[in-house]
Amino acid sequence: MSSTRERLVVIGGDAAGMSAASQARRLRGPDELEIVAFERGHFTSYSACGIPYWVGGDVEQRDALIARTPEQHRERDIDLRMRTEVTRIDVANSRVLDRDLEGGGESWTTYDKLVIATGARPIRPALPGIDAPGVHGVQTLDDGQALLDTLARTEGRRAVVIGAGYIGVEMAEAMVNRGYEVTVVNRGKEPMSTLDADMGRLVHEAMTGMGIEMVNDAEVTKILTGDDGRVRAVATEDAEYPADVVVLGIGVRPETALAREAGLPLGEHGGILTDLAMRVRGHENIWAGGDCVEVLDLVSGSHRHIALGTHANKHGQVIGSNAGGGYATFPGVVGTAVSKVCDLELARTGLREKDARAAGLQFVAVTIESTSRAGYYPGAALMTVKMLAERRTGRLLGVQIVGREGAGKRVDVAAVALTARLTVEQMTALDLGYAPPFSPVWDPVLVAARKAVAAVRAG
Template identity: 45%
Template sequence: MKREKYVIIGGDAAGMTAAGQIRKLQPKSQIVVYERSPHTSYSACGMPYLIGGLVENDTKLIVRTPEEFMAKKNIEAFVFHEVLSVDIKARTLEVLNIQTGKLFTESFDSLLFATGAEPIRPPIEGIDGEGVFSLSVLQDGLRLQRFIEENNPQKAVIVGGGYIGLEMAEAFCRRGMNVSLVDRSFQVMNTFDIDMADHIADAIQHVGTSLYLGETLKAIEYNNNRIKAAITDQRNIPADIVILGLGVRPHSKLAKEAGLPLGVNDSILVNQMMETEIEDIWAAGDCAQTWHLVTNKPFWVALGSVANKTGRIAGINMAGGKEHFPGVVGTAVSKHCDLEVARTGLSEKELEDLDFHYETVTIKSKVQAGYYPGAGDIHVKMIAEVPGGRVLGAQIVGAHGAAKRIDVVATAISAQMTVRQLIDLDLGYAPPFSLPWDPIQIAARQLL
């Protein structure tokens, strides 16, 4: 069935990727995108590196502006436009022009929810005051950058030891700030097992960051409207600026209010074609549910890579195609100063709650030949199913060159390979890049 008018709610990775695919397959159809922030198609993942000075300016993070989408793709992308409600029966949206205050109704034949994720902000005293930031859209990063330039804060407190916390701690260290990191868990990076997370914690402290684990933020104290301290259940930490890295959740409220069923973690329920249970309505990106290839269960993850892939699938199918998104294995990478971290598949603590029998091994090796100048350490933890040896997961912590090795394991997991098959892979070797036995294969040999 040919659809004449496509409307997309959300103008970042999933939404604009979908729009591009629709345009390829439906060159004459009308495509309208509504984005409530000031920007379309940008790299939110690049914000910590903009703040840390590694990225020259914010324009480097913008892939394509609304004007470029119109000129090159004939896609109408409207920023500062928030969709307030969706009437499924009438096939209409109520849209607010944030700049003018004008309300209007938009019709659609086919609709995509690409509303992304929203940062978690618990009801804590002082959390909405000046100098407290969450990072979600590019505008958040620009506000943070402006605050730093105007106020020159010297003491930063980061709440949350996940990916954003790790990356923002590095950004502030690069700026020469006094950095404290607080997490209510007794480890950083909760997607890692604690034995691997301990290596990350050591690296954080090695660069001078104060680490407070097992502590919960209770309030933010002010003096003359300027932050004075972050107050945990155990101490007061002096602060000029506070970053909340407490995780994100699907921005699915609009879809729920429209009557769409929700799935895991309140993400929008979709099938592998990114279709919701309502005909001609789709969802993709951080707001949508996906599938975990190891557990064979519904899964939700907020990652730019997944958003782009699911947006592509949604766009193709909205335009009449028949593509399927198979799912994910939970691959993620990050870094803190000189330390790289990566994980894929399932961790040991995740497996403890599932009906798997497994074995684990952890090895220490070098990212390059030991005699090559600057060869750094790498720690690899690998998990395999017993019996059979199917690879279930891996975690990597190490020097430059460590993290992207996780892609080999992610491929092995996706292909349901065993550790024996992983050992036999013909991986590249030269002293500047690896050892004759790559650390991934050393771990596989230990497991075998």
């Protein structure tokens, strides 16, 4: 290897990995920096968040989810090797071992700088029958294609979704859109454990109203199969739920087996630990980003694992800037997420009640109902806003919103307020846009802030 030309190796060809590679290439040309990227799948730079909408038919073409193809990356002088899996990181000798998944050959590639962007994997519990044909986890485009192939071959129209987090409710909607009778089996008291239970109850009621059978407080014990070996039902301790297809929506875990075997530092949630520059702690020339890392929660001060494409792309930009000779940092997150199930919008940012208690915070919690528009304007829809504020100081701690059209993206106001560490009293003075088609005179978020101010003063 030339002493004047460095080699950057990237493990993972989706959001974080290829954003890092692309940003590094913007800063340094191929005569200064060679970039080699490995991707074990068939696709690069795609929107995993869009997979439920493709499966459900809202997005017609798979390729609409692909931001940049392997050929486009190669045109930018990135040596992208598809269907090639890195099986070992040798930190001591600055090299990685890769295996060609098509041809079977193995080879070592040395690096001056390394980016780990291995993503996350769907949680697949060790249940009898979990690997039966017709049972699908959905994390990658390959997973989505496999599920669609199964649906095309399946005559029955009964689907069971295991889990009721973001993936679970989005896949439940996708299967409803495909014309399936859908049952959601959820171990929690209510769907959407990222919300407090009182807000999750609103989601439960809405899903039931959409014809989805909700089975809460239920632990799946096995996947039952027919004589042909295919899935036929999902069993709990109390019942069996017929299924022609099963979708796992239990959540994901950081894919960090490589990092663990290489001796890199992992956090309590299993994600790689990095500094503000996304550099792996204790390793000068190794960076990590995307769904395989843990991030700092700016509200609680703890570290969390949050698998979101927004974070992954930002991580990639930061990593690429630093690996390419520039400078950038990723300060952390406030835990903002938004989703929908059919026409119900769900959003949260900051802490839930149990998060605030775990952080040792004393708080007040208030809930209000309002409308998305002026009450007299056509199309005004109800929404519920829950707000947490720190007792005594009034610092905003978290917001949850459940409602129809116009509800979800209101959470962004709260996300900015959390990042700026505003108090709920300061929030009441925010100069938000108003016109009857868009909001009541007092926006629902500000109505909640006013009620929180009163609760803080009373407490």
